Every structure is written in structure tokens, then in C-alpha cells.
Amino acid sequence: MTDWPSRLLPLARDLPPSGIRRFFDLAATMEDVISLGVGEPDFVTPWHIREAGLYALERGMTAYTANAGLPVLRQGIARYLEGRFNLRYQVKGELLVSVGGSEAIDLALRVLTRPGDRVLIPEPSYVAYTPLVRLAGGEPVHVPLRADAGFRLAPSDLERAAGASGARLMIWCNPNNPTGAVVDRQQLTALAEVVLRHDLVVISDEIYAEIVYGGDYCSLAQMSGMRERTVLVGGFSKAFAMTGWRLGYAAGPEAVIRTMLKVHQYAMLCAPVMAQVAAVEAIERGWQDVAEMVEEYGRRRRFIVHALRDMGLDCSDPGGAFYAFPDIRTTGLTSAQFAEDLLVRAKVAVVPGSVFGPSGEGFVRCSYAAAINQLERAMTRLRDFLKAGG
Amino acid sequence: MTPERQKVLLHLLEHNAKLSPQTVTAMLEDEDLETVERTIRELEDTGIIRGYSAIVNWDRVESDRITAIIEVKVTPQRGVGFDEVARRIYRFPEVQAVQLLSGSYDLQVVVVGRRIQEVARFVSERLATIDFIQSTTTHFILKTYKVDGVVLEDGDDDQRLVITP
Known part of the structure; x- marks a missing residue:
């Protein structure tokens, strides 16, 4: 036995x-x-998007794609990120199509966490962060989000936690699951200052970015000095009702994305081609x-x-x-x-x-x-x- | 209530007329119950809302109900436009719907009966004999898949797990 x-x-x-x-x-x-x-x-996923996936199968699109994802999909994502957030990413080297946002988060944590590194996790937040940090060999450090602040990360709380822990990495989600809280531009600016002061790198899970009610939603990566220290994670699951297709992406500095791509190519090879073709339809005609x-x-x-x-x-x-x-x-x-x-x-x-x-x-x-x-x-x-x- | 907001209200009720005024009020931004109730009343009084009905899948209730779509070509004459002909048609209680269309025929008439013969008799004896009606083409509906935006077939159930993160 x-x-x-x-x-x-x-x-x-x-x-x-x-x-x-x-x-x-x-x-x-x-x-x-x-x-x-x-x-x-x-x-349910809008029919024209499902139909695009079916059509991909009919045409016999059943092979592997490029590790980083279909170029046409990466181009669509790059155009979206530029149009929506004024963020420019190179289609080759700075964008990676993943199996759901979850895989992108796992890849980013794996390549950015060295053994014993402390990783800041504002909480309550998505259930996967803490276990994935542990699996990556890191030490999760929870930063409490306070109810009286509407569960929005207070710069002073981040300052304190970063100072006390000596952490080099933070992972968070905005808009937040489970609270629905959204940190706005003004608050992001203040947070970015703390991030820069403590030389943190941030994995910013913005999977709910398209599901916001009024207001001017900004990505953390848009803040001054943040693009070069943020791995922006997005995906199709929530916005286009495509959870089961498992399709997300990461955008960030070339050194990080290329390293993530190495892990991705050995562990996953590529995201499913049918889902990628459907995602092209979504990002081009699903708005x-x-x-x-x-x-x-x-x-x-x-x-x-x-x-x-x-x-x-x-x-x-x-x-x-x-x-x-x-x-x-x-x-x-x-x-x-x-x-x-x-x-x-x-x-x-x-x-x-x-x-x-x-x-x-x-x-x-x-x-x-x-x-x-x-x-x-x-x-x-x-x-x-x-x-x-x- | 602004016309834009009224349109949202109408869409909500068109989709689900059973929504209570309380729920509708909560779903609209910055409206109070009194305004919503008054607006619904006004929409009813002015005839913008003409009634409320259920979407029934009759295929699953009774077998002796048959629906036909009839294409009607009309020869309009001086003093008798399409409206007058349409009125003569829609007054028959067995007529469910009458619409004026662009294209190769003029009026589309939906008729419900209990048997094919009943509908056939209606067409030959009542409809075709109306003055100015040039010709009719009758199509019997064999099966309804979707009506008023609602799919009538089963199998569109919620596929999600009960709890997910």
C-alpha cells in the first residue's frame, strides 16, 4: 500500500x-x-459568439495555436486595451492569451514569487489568491479591507502592510469579488504612489472591468509609473458571459510576460482554439x-x-x-x-x-x-x- | 418621468408584465413608487399599454388548435385604402393579428381555429369574399419554436453549479 x-x-x-x-x-x-x-x-454566451466557436469547429480548426494565442486575438485585445485604457501593449511579447484569467494569475504568481517572498493580498478577495501564492512558494500577507471604507483599499493600510512585511508583490482585484467595490481614479492615484514608494509589483486582476455601473473606471496600470510594474489580468468570462470557455489574458512588461509564456508553453501549450476564435468575435462585435x-x-x-x-x-x-x-x-x-x-x-x-x-x-x-x-x-x-x- | 425612462419601463413590462410596481421602482434609478404607478396608469389610459398577457405554449396544452398565417393581396380602390380592408378583417374574432407589410403581398393575417376545415372555411367564405381582396395564400403553422422573444422548447435551463467562487 x-x-x-x-x-x-x-x-x-x-x-x-x-x-x-x-x-x-x-x-x-x-x-x-x-x-x-x-x-x-x-x-448564456451571446449566440453570435457561440456560433463563431461552432464555425471554427466546422472549418476544422482543431489544432494548437501559437503559445501566446492567435495573433488576431492578441491584436483585438491590444486594440481594446488601447481604446479603453489608453494602454499600449506589443502584440508580440507583452500579451499572453491564457486559459481563463485564473491561469494568467497562476502564471504571474509563479514567475514573480521567489521562495519565501511575502505577497500582499487585500482581503476579502477572490478565493484563489492565497492558495496560489502558497503553491508558488510565497507567504501571503493579508491587508484587511475595511467595511467603513466601503471595502476599498486605503493607501494608508497598504503603506503600513508594505512597510511591515517587506513584500515586493501585491495581488488584488478591482472591481472586487466579493464586495463589488470599485476603486476609482483618485484612489488609484494615491495607491500607485504607495506602490512606487515601496517598489511593489502588482498583479491587477481586472476581470470585472467591464461590469461597472457609471463612473469612470480606470485600470491601475494607467496610473503614472504603473504600466511597467503591473501585470494586468483580464478575460472574457464575465463581460461576455463566457466562463466555461476558459479564456483570459495577461498584459504587462515584456520580461514578465515572456517568462510567463515559457511556463504556459510547457504547462498548457495554448488556450483552446475554439474559444480563441469565439473570443475574436466577442471582442470585435460583442460590445x-x-x-x-x-x-x-x-x-x-x-x-x-x-x-x-x-x-x-x-x-x-x-x-x-x-x-x-x-x-x-x-x-x-x-x-x-x-x-x-x-x-x-x-x-x-x-x-x-x-x-x-x-x-x-x-x-x-x-x-x-x-x-x-x-x-x-x-x-x-x-x-x-x-x-x-x- | 422622462421619455427615456418611460421606454425602459415599457421594455421591463413588455418582458415581464408581472413585475410589481415596487420592483420596477427599485430597478429604475431615482424614481419613487408613486411616479411609477402614475406613469403605468397613464400609459394604460393613453393606450400605449394595450393589455397584459401570458406567453403560452399551446402545443403542450391542447391538440385541436391550429394557427394559420394568411397572405392577403388587396386591390386598393378609390375611397377604400388598406386600413378599411384591414378593419373588415380584424373584426372577425378568430383573427388574432393583422399587419400591413411591404413586399409581395399586403396584409398578413393570423387566424386561430380548432380544425383545418374551420380555418379553410373562414378563408374561403369570409376572407376571400371581402371586396378588393385579390388573392389569399394560407400557411398552417406546424410547430412554434420561439414567440415574442421567448423560446418554447425545453433545454435552456440554468446550467450553472449552485455555488461558485
């Missing part, structure tokens, strides 16, 4: 399972659950679809925030993504207890904020990537649940 524990990489063996797993297992066994726990669009979906998310957002506040839960206005992050501390429950009780008693699935980092405790993530009648029913159930004493 093989003694597997002794054969496994301790780092991987000892990774805690995702905090979402337990709720998923519980919810999956129940009937009639309304789920506000889904971190992906409820829209009307994006606008319509964002408009719809915006209406649901107003509805859910209004409903949550109306039942006495504090909830800041999410500036982006499709999550509301209400404060449930008045119930006296931990966010895990709250989510479990709500699921068992009211059959509404939300995700406990603590899953996204210790500073998410006391909050739950409610995704409004769900049809309005589902949201209406979920809010009625939640209201009844709270009336019954939580």
Missing part, C-alpha cells in the same frame, strides 16, 4: 479545501434552492451585448440593494461586478452560520464573507446574476427568515 501522504507535496496536501465546498455539498442535495451563490453570469447585460445587472443591483436595506441590512452600493455584500452582524450570527441557516431554513444560498478572507466575516455575498423573479423570491424568503429571528 502506497503511503500517499508521504508522497504528496506538503504544500498541496495541506492546502485547506475551499470554504465554498461545504455549502456547495449541502446546497446540491436540496430541492427548490434559489441560489445567489453563483459567481458567474446567468446569461452591444455587454452593454445590454450590464444594463440588466444594473437594474437588478438597484433592486437587490434596495431590498436588502429595506429589511434592515446595511449594504454599500456595489460599483461593479454582480455582487451585493450586506452586513449581517445585526443578526448576531457569524457569516458561516448565517449562510447555513439561511440555506437550510429559507432555501436561499449565499456565500459567507469569511470564505473570502477574515475581513469578510460578518458579511455575505449575494450574487445578482440571477433573473429578477428569482431575486424577488429570494428577497421575500430572506425577509421572512430575518423576521423569524435569523
Whole structure:
């Protein structure tokens, strides 16, 4: 009998399972659950984009592509980044098409983390950062995002954490999953100054960049001095409702992207060709679809925030993504207890904020990537649940 | 309420007439319940909103219901335009829809009946005999896949996992 524990990489063996797993297992066994726990669009990929993928198959496009991705797709991404953020990236050397934004994040962490390096992670944030930093051999250093600051990273908090930890790298997401908070241009400018002062490199996960409600969304890479120290991660999953296609990209300084490309070519070779062809269609002709979906998310957002506040839960206005992050501390429950009780008693699935980092405790993530009648029913159930004493 | 906002309101109700005024108010930016209720009333009173209905997949309810689309060519005469002919047609209760089209025929008429014979009789005895109607071509609908933007076939269920990060 093989003694597997002794054969496994301790780092991987000892990774805690995702905090979402337990709720998923519980919810999956129940009937009639309304789920506000889904971190992906409820829209199906627009038909013309799906059709482009089908057509690629029909034409027999089933071979590997260039490691960095189809040139025509990289050109489309480069044009988008220039038009949207005034950021110029060389199609050859500064852009890499990855298997979802997730792979780009993993690649960036792997090539930018030296053994024992400390990596700043503002939290609550996307669940993958901490484990991926550990797998890359780094030491995660959490920077708490504070509720009273709308969960936006305060320059003073970053300053303190950078100074105390001696970290050289930060990974963050803007707009934020799970809070929906968006850091605006003015705040980004102040953050960039801290980043420069501490000579940090930043992996900026901006997968929700296209799902923002009003305001002037900027990329961190646009700030003065930031382009040369930022790996910008984007993708097609959220904006174009293409999660299952697994297609993202990284843009950044040539030295980093070329090194990431080496890992990518050995580990992944290339992103799936069919998804790449569909993504070309998306980035060239999919913007009307994006606008319509964002408009719809915006209406649901107003509805859910209004409903949550109306039942006495504090909830800041999410500036982006499709999550509301209400404060449930008045119930006296931990966010895990709250989510479990709500699921068992009211059959509404939300995700406990603590899953996204210790500073998410006391909050739950409610995704409004769900049809309005589902949201209406979920809010009625939640209201009844709270009336019954939580 | 601004005309732009009214259009959004109309789109919301066209898509889902069961939305409560409370929900509609919450979905629109900076509108109060009273304004929304008053606007809906005005839209109803002025006839912009002509009614509310359900989208029914009749294929799954009864088998003795048949729908035909009839192309009608009209010879307009002095004093009798398309409108007058259309009016004569739409007054028949079995007529569900009448539209004036550009192209190779003039009016498109949708008729619902219980049997092919019933619709055939309507065409030959009622429709074709109206003055100024030059010819008719009747198409029976065999199957409806999508109507008013709604797909009637099953299989478009939510494919997502219950909880994802």
C-alpha cells in the first residue's frame, strides 16, 4: 500500500479545501434552492459568439495555436486595451492569451514569487489568491479591507502592510469579488504612489472591468509609473458571459510576460482554439451585448440593494461586478452560520464573507446574476427568515 | 418621468408584465413608487399599454388548435385604402393579428381555429369574399419554436453549479 501522504507535496496536501465546498455539498442535495451563490453570469454566451466557436469547429480548426494565442486575438485585445485604457501593449511579447484569467494569475504568481517572498493580498478577495501564492512558494500577507471604507483599499493600510512585511508583490482585484467595490481614479492615484514608494509589483486582476455601473473606471496600470510594474489580468468570462470557455489574458512588461509564456508553453501549450476564435468575435462585435447585460445587472443591483436595506441590512452600493455584500452582524450570527441557516431554513444560498478572507466575516455575498423573479423570491424568503429571528 | 425612462419601463413590462410596481421602482434609478404607478396608469389610459398577457405554449396544452398565417393581396380602390380592408378583417374574432407589410403581398393575417376545415372555411367564405381582396395564400403553422422573444422548447435551463467562487 502506497503511503500517499508521504508522497504528496506538503504544500498541496495541506492546502485547506475551499470554504465554498461545504455549502456547495449541502446546497446540491436540496430541492427548490434559489441560489445567489453563483459567481458567474446567468446569461448564456451571446449566440453570435457561440456560433463563431461552432464555425471554427466546422472549418476544422482543431489544432494548437501559437503559445501566446492567435495573433488576431492578441491584436483585438491590444486594440481594446488601447481604446479603453489608453494602454499600449506589443502584440508580440507583452500579451499572453491564457486559459481563463485564473491561469494568467497562476502564471504571474509563479514567475514573480521567489521562495519565501511575502505577497500582499487585500482581503476579502477572490478565493484563489492565497492558495496560489502558497503553491508558488510565497507567504501571503493579508491587508484587511475595511467595511467603513466601503471595502476599498486605503493607501494608508497598504503603506503600513508594505512597510511591515517587506513584500515586493501585491495581488488584488478591482472591481472586487466579493464586495463589488470599485476603486476609482483618485484612489488609484494615491495607491500607485504607495506602490512606487515601496517598489511593489502588482498583479491587477481586472476581470470585472467591464461590469461597472457609471463612473469612470480606470485600470491601475494607467496610473503614472504603473504600466511597467503591473501585470494586468483580464478575460472574457464575465463581460461576455463566457466562463466555461476558459479564456483570459495577461498584459504587462515584456520580461514578465515572456517568462510567463515559457511556463504556459510547457504547462498548457495554448488556450483552446475554439474559444480563441469565439473570443475574436466577442471582442470585435460583442460590445452591444455587454452593454445590454450590464444594463440588466444594473437594474437588478438597484433592486437587490434596495431590498436588502429595506429589511434592515446595511449594504454599500456595489460599483461593479454582480455582487451585493450586506452586513449581517445585526443578526448576531457569524457569516458561516448565517449562510447555513439561511440555506437550510429559507432555501436561499449565499456565500459567507469569511470564505473570502477574515475581513469578510460578518458579511455575505449575494450574487445578482440571477433573473429578477428569482431575486424577488429570494428577497421575500430572506425577509421572512430575518423576521423569524435569523 | 422622462421619455427615456418611460421606454425602459415599457421594455421591463413588455418582458415581464408581472413585475410589481415596487420592483420596477427599485430597478429604475431615482424614481419613487408613486411616479411609477402614475406613469403605468397613464400609459394604460393613453393606450400605449394595450393589455397584459401570458406567453403560452399551446402545443403542450391542447391538440385541436391550429394557427394559420394568411397572405392577403388587396386591390386598393378609390375611397377604400388598406386600413378599411384591414378593419373588415380584424373584426372577425378568430383573427388574432393583422399587419400591413411591404413586399409581395399586403396584409398578413393570423387566424386561430380548432380544425383545418374551420380555418379553410373562414378563408374561403369570409376572407376571400371581402371586396378588393385579390388573392389569399394560407400557411398552417406546424410547430412554434420561439414567440415574442421567448423560446418554447425545453433545454435552456440554468446550467450553472449552485455555488461558485
